[in-house]
Amino acid sequence: xxxxxxxxxxxxxxxxxxxxxxxxxxxxxxxxxxxxxxxxxxxxxxxxxxxxxxxxxxxxxxxxxxxxxxxxxxxxxxxxxxxxxxxxxxxxxxxxxxxxxxxxxxxxxxxxxxxxxxxxxxxxxxxxxxxxxxxxxxxxxxxxxxxxxxxxxxxxxxxxxxxxxxxxxxxxxxxxxxxxxxxxxxxxxxxxxxxxxxxxxxxxxxxxxxxxxxxxxxxxxxxxxxxxxxxxxxxxxxxxxxxxxxxxxxxxxxxxxxxxxxxxxxxxxxxxxxxxxxxxxxxxxxxxxxxxxxxxxxxxxxxxxxxxxxxxxxxxxxxxxxxxxxxxxxxxxxxxxxxxxxxxxxxxxxxxxx
Amino acid sequence: xxxxxxxxxxxxxxxxxxxxxxxxxxxxxxxxxxxxxxxxxxxxxxxxxxxxxxxxxxxxxxxxxxxxxxxxxxxxxxxxxxxxxxxxxxxxxxxxxxxxxxxxxxxxxxxxxxxxxxxxxxxxxxxxxxxxxxxxxxxxxxxxxxxxxxxxxxxxxxxxxxxxxxxxxxxxxxxxxxxxxxxxxxxxxxxxxxxxxxxxxxxxxxxxxxxxxxxxxxxxxxxxxxxxxxxxxxxxxxxxxxxxxxxxxxxxxxxxxxxxxxxxxxxxxxxxxxxxxxxxxxxxxxxxxxxxxxxxxxxxxxxxxxxxx
Numbered sequence: 001x002x003x004x005x006x007x008x009x010x011x012x013x014x015x016x017x018x019x020x021x022x023x024x025x026x027x028x029x030x031x032x033x034x035x036x037x038x039x040x041x042x043x044x045x046x047x048x049x050x051x052x053x054x055x056x057x058x059x060x061x062x063x064x065x066x067x068x069x070x071x072x073x074x075x076x077x078x079x080x081x082x083x084x085x086x087x088x089x090x091x092x093x094x095x096x097x098x099x100x101x102x103x104x105x106x107x108x109x110x111x112x113x114x115x116x117x118x119x120x121x122x123x124x125x126x127x128x129x130x131x132x133x134x135x136x137x138x139x140x141x142x143x144x145x146x147x148x149x150x151x152x153x154x155x156x157x158x159x160x161x162x163x164x165x166x167x168x169x170x171x172x173x174x175x176x177x178x179x180x181x182x183x184x185x186x187x188x189x190x191x192x193x194x195x196x197x198x199x200x201x202x203x204x205x206x207x208x209x210x211x212x213x214x215x216x217x218x219x220x221x222x223x224x225x226x227x228x229x230x231x232x233x234x235x236x237x238x239x240x241x242x243x244x245x246x247x248x249x250x251x252x253x254x255x256x257x258x259x260x261x262x263x264x265x266x267x268x269x270x271x272x273x274x275x276x277x278x279x280x281x282x283x284x285x286x287x288x289x290x291x292x293x294x295x296x297x298x299x300x301x302x303x304x305x306x307x308x309x310x311x312x313x314x315x316x317x318x319x320x321x322x323x324x325x326x327x328x329x330x331x332x333x334x335x336x337x338x339x340x341x342x343x344x345x346x347x348x349x350x351x352x353x354x
Numbered sequence: 355x356x357x358x359x360x361x362x363x364x365x366x367x368x369x370x371x372x373x374x375x376x377x378x379x380x381x382x383x384x385x386x387x388x389x390x391x392x393x394x395x396x397x398x399x400x401x402x403x404x405x406x407x408x409x410x411x412x413x414x415x416x417x418x419x420x421x422x423x424x425x426x427x428x429x430x431x432x433x434x435x436x437x438x439x440x441x442x443x444x445x446x447x448x449x450x451x452x453x454x455x456x457x458x459x460x461x462x463x464x465x466x467x468x469x470x471x472x473x474x475x476x477x478x479x480x481x482x483x484x485x486x487x488x489x490x491x492x493x494x495x496x497x498x499x500x501x502x503x504x505x506x507x508x509x510x511x512x513x514x515x516x517x518x519x520x521x522x523x524x525x526x527x528x529x530x531x532x533x534x535x536x537x538x539x540x541x542x543x544x545x546x547x548x549x550x551x552x553x554x555x556x557x558x559x560x561x562x563x564x565x566x567x568x569x570x571x572x573x574x575x576x577x578x579x580x581x582x583x584x585x586x587x588x589x590x591x592x593x594x595x596x597x598x599x600x601x602x603x604x605x606x607x608x609x610x611x612x613x614x615x616x617x618x619x620x621x622x623x624x625x626x627x628x629x630x631x632x633x634x635x636x637x638x639x640x641x642x643x644x645x646x647x648x649x650x651x652x653x654x655x656x657x658x659x660x661x662x663x
Contacts, residue, residue: 068624069624069625070625070627071623071624071625071626071627072624072625074627075627094628095627095628161514163514163515168595168600168613168621169621169622169624169625170418170621170622170624170625170626171625172625192419193419193420194419195418195419196418196625196627197418197622197625197626198417198418198419199415199416199417199418199419199420199602200601200602200603203601203611204515204517204518204599204600204601204611205599205600205601205611205613205621206600207595207596207600207621211596214486215515215517218486218487218490218491218515218516219494219515219516222515
């Protein structure tokens with residue numbers, strides 16, 4: 001009995017503390033918004049975590065971002081449990097309808113997917129769309145294939161089997177890469193198509209960018225696709241690609257930005273693979289933050305909507321300075337203008353957010 | 355004075371009832387959770403059954419782009435890796451258990467038992483990393499050697515990366531070894547000493563005793579232990595994902611990349627957005643759930659018979 005008594009005192013104390021703490025935080029939340037929540041793509045995670053860290057220092061608003069994958073981010077936004085979602089692929093019309101309300105796509109940076117490989121002596125490889133597609137279709141199976149050799153006149157490539165490495169998990173990276181293959185190869189488009197996860201005709205799958213990078217670095221004669229950041233971090237060579245205007249271009253911040261210098265639709269839902277620019281790297285893509293146009297949902301306050309608007313505006317302006325240090329290209333000026341217009345398009349209760 | 359014991363009796367009774375109620379609630383909650391698990395999986399996978407019906411089980415196409423799904427490659431991958439691992443690990447498990455029960459002295463047996471327990475408790479991602487960095491290159495060397503030996507390009511057509519069914523089987527065999535070895539050891543240790551001493555007294559050698567007394571005595575519980583280990587192998591996710599190559603196609607040889615039900619779900623669920631795709635992944639979970647239940651029931655039945663014997 002005595003023991004129970006002591007236990008109940010302890011429990012009661014804990015309960016009181018819990019109530020006081022939760023009371024404080026909810027009180028704080030009602031006056032000024034100190035926290036925002038987002039979830040989604042893993043691809044821009046290094047960028048977002050640095051951006052949000054900086055933003056916390058500048059404004060005192062903390063952004064909790066869970067990089068659970070684009071699909072998870074879209075689900076969280078659909079369930080209205082976050083302030084924003086993040087995705088490497090824009091919602092198609094069917095998915096947009098399923099959201100039940102208008103969703104705005106705010107691009108934050110331009111990313112690039114590169115073809116990394118493992119060959120003795122790390123030769124500077126050059127590839128074009130058709131040959132790349134046929135490698136991933138399992139039609140070009142040897143490194144000394146005449147079609148590979150024709151693109152690389154100076155190199156003596158070995159009589160070695162090509163091992164294709166792809167992502168095993170669904171990913172925006174795969175979506176970008178397969179969109180490119182579908183854009184440059186009719187047979188890829190008709191047999192495989194594009195998506196976050198596709199039915200690979202050949203090769204082995206690694207989980208995540210690091211899984212693919214690890215598999216490539218372990219396997220002689222392998223080729224696979226990873227984000228530029230990962231190839232640079234793991235010091236892997238990556239191929240120059242022949243772009244739509246016939247120039248061989250290496251992936252870089254400048255060539256990715258050049259890919260985004262196309263005429264953009266107002267809703268900014270655009271695939272910029274195989275971009276026509278002379279200096280454009282062909283496997284480039286935007287990554288987006290997704291928000292509801294109407295911000296009054298799930299009991300959110302006007303202050304919360306304002307805080308979100310301020311965050312997005314900052315990411316498109318001052319925040320852009322962070323991009324290049326982390327190997328993400330800045331948004332070109334026309335894209336920033338249109339993105340800011342989308343942010344200003346957000347409403348609360350039907351009227352513009354002040 | 356007379357009221358005192360009755361009050362304490364009543365208190366005792368209340369405590370008894372409260373405890374019974376709490377225990378019952380916990381038990382019911384557990385059973386309900388499992389049932390709800392099944393119901394939830396069944397309901398959320400409905401779109402997949404509506405689209406593909408029963409043929410989902412033997413369709414071999416898995417194409418998220420065209421939204422055509424079938425479970426056969428993953429069911430095959432799961433069963434091959436599970437049974438393959440069991441086949442390889444069983445002799446070792448028996449050997450370890452017999453050695454520790456009958457041959458090793460206490461000074462050897464105790465630390466070894468401790469190490470087995472430790473190995474069994476290692477997180478599977480550690481096995482996965484070891485598999486990727488140590489086992490896979492070895493398998494790759496073996497593939498190159500084997501390819502030259504048989505002179506067949508077809509067998510090693512998928513390259514000689516080392517990842518694939520074989521690597522997954524070997525890794526799973528190592529992972530379930532501590533589990534099956536310690537279960538078998540436990541049943542060997544309860545073989546009545548009189549039986550063993552009786553056999554020895556009759557002039558049987560140590561090996562005769564093991565072969566004719568101990569092993570028959572623990573036969574059923576050994577089978578039960580092995581089936582339980584199989585259940586673990588079938589459900590292993592992280593380590594398998596890292597070494598199996600994640601090919602969503604029917605494998606043609608042991609060197610081919612393949613996938614298992616658990617690994618496919620873990621890989622693809624987060625980024626799956628279309629309803630049929632999600633439902634099909636949940637349907638895979640349902641299949642795994644049913645396989646796991648069947649195997650556990652089989653194991654329990656065998657174990658119970660072993661005990662009764």
